[in-house]
Amino acid sequence: MKTISIIGGGIAGLTVANILHKEDMKFALYERSSLQSNKGHGFIIPSEGLEILKTYVNSTDLLNDGNILNEYISFDYKGNFIDKKQLQNDFIISRKALVDLLEKNIPREFIYHDKSVSYIQKSTDGILEVFFSDDTSIVPTSIVIAADGSKSKIRTTLISDKLLRETGVHEIVNIFENSELATILGNQFLKFHHTDGGLSIGLLKVSATEVLCYAQFDINRYPLKEDSTIEINNFMQTNFKDWAYPVSLFLEKTNFENAHYWRVNELDILDDYFSENTVFVGDTAHSLLPFTSQGVTSAIKDAQVLIDSLKRNPSDYKKAFKEYSTVRKEEIAIHFKNGRLLRDNFLLPLEEQKNNIIPISFK
Numbered sequence: 001m002k003t004i005s006i007i008g009g010g011i012a013g014l015t016v017a018n019i020l021h022k023e024d025m026k027f028a029l030y031e032r033s034s035l036q037s038n039k040g041h042g043f044i045i046p047s048e049g050l051e052i053l054k055t056y057v058n059s060t061d062l063l064n065d066g067n068i069l070n071e072y073i074s075f076d077y078k079g080n081f082i083d084k085k086q087l088q089n090d091f092i093i094s095r096k097a098l099v100d101l102l103e104k105n106i107p108r109e110f111i112y113h114d115k116s117v118s119y120i121q122k123s124t125d126g127i128l129e130v131f132f133s134d135d136t137s138i139v140p141t142s143i144v145i146a147a148d149g150s151k152s153k154i155r156t157t158l159i160s161d162k163l164l165r166e167t168g169v170h171e172i173v174n175i176f177e178n179s180e181l182a183t184i185l186g187n188q189f190l191k192f193h194h195t196d197g198g199l200s201i202g203l204l205k206v207s208a209t210e211v212l213c214y215a216q217f218d219i220n221r222y223p224l225k226e227d228s229t230i231e232i233n234n235f236m237q238t239n240f241k242d243w244a245y246p247v248s249l250f251l252e253k254t255n256f257e258n259a260h261y262w263r264v265n266e267l268d269i270l271d272d273y274f275s276e277n278t279v280f281v282g283d284t285a286h287s288l289l290p291f292t293s294q295g296v297t298s299a300i301k302d303a304q305v306l307i308d309s310l311k312r313n314p315s316d317y318k319k320a321f322k323e324y325s326t327v328r329k330e331e332i333a334i335h336f337k338n339g340r341l342l343r344d345n346f347l348l349p350l351e352e353q354k355n356n357i358i359p360i361s362f363k
């Protein structure tokens, strides 16, 4: 059996690796980072994604590392109640915790860290060579699964480098230690909105001691040029000054050292999620707006559908890629549309926004 090459060890790449390992299929995964950073990233995961994850990672560890969300409550920035919605066991976890859990089951010898793809090259007879920044290269003998994220070097070389669009809404995401705020938040997902629209902040408990805060802002009305800790702190203290409790408590307690500024992009819809012997999964195939909270669930469902298709068509990867692409594109189109609706709603003044909108896209 030939070795499948996976490029990128994020959620999509690691889920693929977990499934291939379970199926006893040979693979090698190349990931650019040495250690996954916890800086500013966590995931809200709908219950569907949580249930699938439980089939790949130890479910007790998974539940211990994150937090179940039972209720979504929104307010205006003064703390006036807007809306409340029951959640169906949705979940939140830090990216680092989830990546660690997904890596745990995979033997070390199949994962190569510090392997950053710098470029790829195709010879005239169609053979692909992948070059890494440490001056090494590989010539994949089987298919390549590109899981190197929304800015994928593989996709931009094989398809186009002009497919990412500015979304107009950027985010600051911050995970920080504060047991007091974590206890106050419990299993509730709180979100506060400016009355003029285009500015909001969400607060969630990630674990007994950790809180995740994410601020979303219309970059045209609330410009932020630099992503230094000082600039992020200034931005947050200025724009969220006088917002209601517990936003005020959050601003008092965090120093934003761990915050990350995301200039959020969206990927145009691709014709197909593959090119010759390379197939795209996760954000490489479809970078959805964060409003959908569907990035992780979509990445793990991609991995499942792809490997299922490959198993059903062991000697015809082209047929498998086509099947995978057709199935997944149908669902992704719904999240793509929902993401835009959620974004457009967010930009409106509060009185024109539709109530009852949970920041999660469903099929």
Ligand SMILES: Cc1cc2nc3c(=O)[nH]c(=O)nc-3n(C[C@H](O)[C@H](O)[C@H](O)COP(=O)(O)OP(=O)(O)OC[C@H]3O[C@@H](n4cnc5c(N)ncnc54)[C@H](O)[C@@H]3O)c2cc1C
Residues within 6 Å of the ligand: 007, 008, 009, 010, 011, 012, 013, 030, 031, 032, 033, 042, 043, 044, 045, 115, 116, 117, 118, 147, 148, 149, 150, 152, 153, 171, 173, 262, 264, 281, 282, 283, 284, 288, 290, 293, 294, 295, 296, 297, 299
């Ligand atoms: C601000 C923000 C908030 C979000 N919130 C949520 C949320 O609440 N819920 C949710 O489900 N989704 C959320 N998402 C989306 C989610 O982050 C992605 O959909 C998800 O991480 C996709 O996983 P992936 O494995 O495809 O890509 P990534 O997680 O981006 O992983 C790509 C991997 O490839 C590696 N890589 C990149 N380039 C190279 C290279 N050249 N060589 C080798 N390796 C490389 C990277 O180091 C990384 O490990 C959010 C996204 C943003 C920007």
